Amino acid sequence: MTHSECSTCAIRHRALCGALDAEELQHLNGIARHKHLVAGEPILTHLDSSISFASIVSGVVKLTKSLQDGRTQIVGLQFASDFIGRPFQNEANYDAEAATDVQLCSFERAAFEKLLVRFPELQQQLLKFTLDELDSSRDWMLLLGRKTAREKIATFLAMVGRRSLVDGCSAADQLNFAKFDMPLTRTDIADLLGLTMETVSRQLSKLKNEGIIHLESGRRISILDLQKLDQIADNL
Amino acid sequence: MTHSECSTCAIRHRALCGALDAEELQHLNGIARHKHLVAGEPILTHLDSSISFASIVSGVVKLTKSLQDGRTQIVGLQFASDFIGRPFQNEANYDAEAATDVQLCSFERAAFEKLLVRFPELQQQLLKFTLDELDSSRDWMLLLGRKTAREKIATFLAMVGRRSLVDGCSAADQLNFAKFDMPLTRTDIADLLGLTMETVSRQLSKLKNEGIIHLESGRRISILDLQKLDQIADNL
DNA sequence: CGTCGCGTTGATCACGGTCAATATAGGTGG
DNA sequence: CCACCTATATTGACCGTGATCAACGCGACG
16 A cells, blocks of 8 residues: 555566656656455456556456356456456446455556546557557457367467466576466466366366476476477467 | 548547547648548558548458467457557558448557647547457457357347448337348358358358348348347347 | 365366358349 | 359368366365
């Protein structure tokens, strides 16, 4: 809940605020509040959007939609430097919740929307972010509509693996190996890929037996052959 | 290929240009070119984006993505007044093609992007459009990942049916009935819903036998009970 | 040490896919 | 205007992937 200094912020140049110069940044900093959430905490609901807007400083956030009978689909995974919230509309049409412990840099709605009008660079950055998200949601539509369970799992592992290479800043020059803590439960993975958790578990076991990945203690995963995963993902 | 007068344009107030006042509109009009495409014609490819940006004046455009082996997913359906193109990036990561005959109001890339910087209202309108598209792509992810074939078809029919109520300006006050020409082939519908065209055909026949819709001559469809479709769509 | 949440594995089932035959509708030329 | 042709759509029989139901394993924590 403190005003910390933006200039030392880990996501200063990758996040939305990266579009602003030092002087403009002061205004954003003035309305920013840091929040820490533990895994499972809701961030915003289609009913109550307690936090209007935020940049993710660390951790993973899942965006979900559900049918009345409980069937759930994760419609977006957000990582450090990603933006959360639905401008120009009081309520989002999805729920957001912390998948891991999460640190947010959050903004109150009215104040943030004022800055959006005042600084076109900020609005342009938000537009770029939104266009990128739209691109990846279209990739995901192809996955959900047309890929097999095996291809889905491979696509997902390659994605998370690559992201951990970047974030973890690993010295893996060969770029064919990754080791990370899976930020999602098996059920979450199922809800992201449009599968059941049993199918997720089976497919992971299969990849393990084929020597493509290694599963130690539930959450800890090693990708032994990232290239092979890419091949499986796109059916090459 | 003519400069027509924007003030008489059918989509003047619903499309991107709706954000501009008469004077600003002159600048946009100056770079606009009208194009007519027949069904099946490509609009932009991830390889060649011959038309950089455009508003749809009439007709339906489908955005598709494919795997190497030919499996295809429609990742977006665009109607009159919708915007086409990928700003801030030379190539889109999808293909766009005319699903029906289409009239476009198109813009050359560099000129349009200049206007985007010059008129923040235009950029804001584009942002709003993009956010709306992101919302509906998330709705579609829920459909693709979690709905049954029957629910998918019902959702789709209700969507197209409602849209035809608006466009066709029908006097259907009861709002429970719609009649329209399906703009997509069965294969297109299958690619949109993540099904095969056989399953699409079977589900349509089933709805027909249940008296919820009426199928005359392939493309012409009547929705006899729109409310019932909504119930099926969301499993109420 | 027992409980609880999470994950794995097995047996069976059903939804939707595949392959194939037939039907219908536009479209073209005689 | 009809005969023909090809696209597109419907229907049927069968099959396979992934869902469902259920038992068991395992680790964390009180």
